[in-house]
Amino acid sequence: MTRHFAVVFGIFIAACVSGSAGDGSSPDAARQLAPGNHTITVRHEGMERSYRVHVPDSVLYPSPVLLAFHGGGGSAARFQRGSRFDEHSDRHGYLVVFPDGTGRGGLHTWNAGGCCGFALRAEVDDVGFARAVVADLGGRISIDRGRIYATGHSNGSMVVHRLAAEATDLLAAIAPYAGAPFFDILEFSPSRPIPVLHIHSLNDPRALYQGGLGPPFPLTRTRTRMNPVEEQLEFWIRHNGCPGEPTVGPIVQGQAGSLSEGHTATMMVWGPCEGGTEVRLLRLTGAGHGWPGRELPRRLERLLGPATAVIDIEEEIWDFVSRFSRE
Secondary structure (H helix, E strand, O other): OOOOOOOOOOOOOOOEEOOOOOOOOOHHHHOOOOOEEEEEEEEEOOEEEEEEEEEOOOOOOOEEEEEEEOOOOEOHHHHHHHOOHHHHHHHHOOEEEEEOOEOOOOOEEOOOOOOOHHHHHOOOOHHHHHHHHHHHHHOOOOEEEEEEEEEEEOHHHHHHHHHHHHOHHHOOEEOOEOOOOOOOOOOOOOOOOOOEEEEEEOOOOOOOOOOEEOOOOOOOOOOOEEOOHHHHHHHHHHHOOOOOOOEEOOOEEOOOOOOOOOOEEEEEEEOOOHHHOOEEEEEEEOOOOOOOOOOOOHHHHHHHOOOOOOOOHHHHHHHHHOOOOOO
């Protein structure tokens, strides 16, 4: 059981440098990126794409890496501002990387197989892009290739699940939030067991926990069929060779008089599984779709549902993934 229970939806959710990929093993590479924020461009599939990386003052070498994928209609910059990963990585000494999706007008999406927007329509290879980001980063700073992790919000969560299934060799563990995958239509053939923590609210009004046709994407008439969260997690539970029934932790209650009053968080654990892996579901109630930890303007709460701080999501994510490494 994780030790910690304690922004925004993607569309509301440095200098540009270029270089070639490398293995990130030399001491000189570790000095190329100074502490702070960097925006880096790479070419993939004939497109110029970018990612942002936060290098903490206390960075460890070779450094663990957390890939953080923004929500649909968002951007790397907005997810970096809306989450607290920068300050969290400063405390724990890992690199946090915010890849940028594709789209027009700054409204970027990811091709998760069943969603979303431009990336889906154009059949963008976002799994390949994630590989390119890691390869490029490894040419600029010393990274621990056995400790590369991924998280994401909404459409970013969906693509993280796809990435774990199709590029299992790249990742040591994943912990996405508020977006179930599309393993019912994708080819699900991970090369090995992989630890998974999925975080989702039963009351999410946009990424529907029980599945079904979601509401129109803001400013459009586009609607997406959502998959039931627990049904999709069964793919990981079976693949990882986990027990059929979970161990259910205590219900954590939101503090009275706080942003999270009436909200709950419950951890469900399927494990131990093959290779020392686990599948976990951190199930919230009362919370909406927004990234936990920040208050939302009333107009956004009407769209996304209630804000919450019932969990410290950055701590939950890192506490889970950092326990695992890939041999």
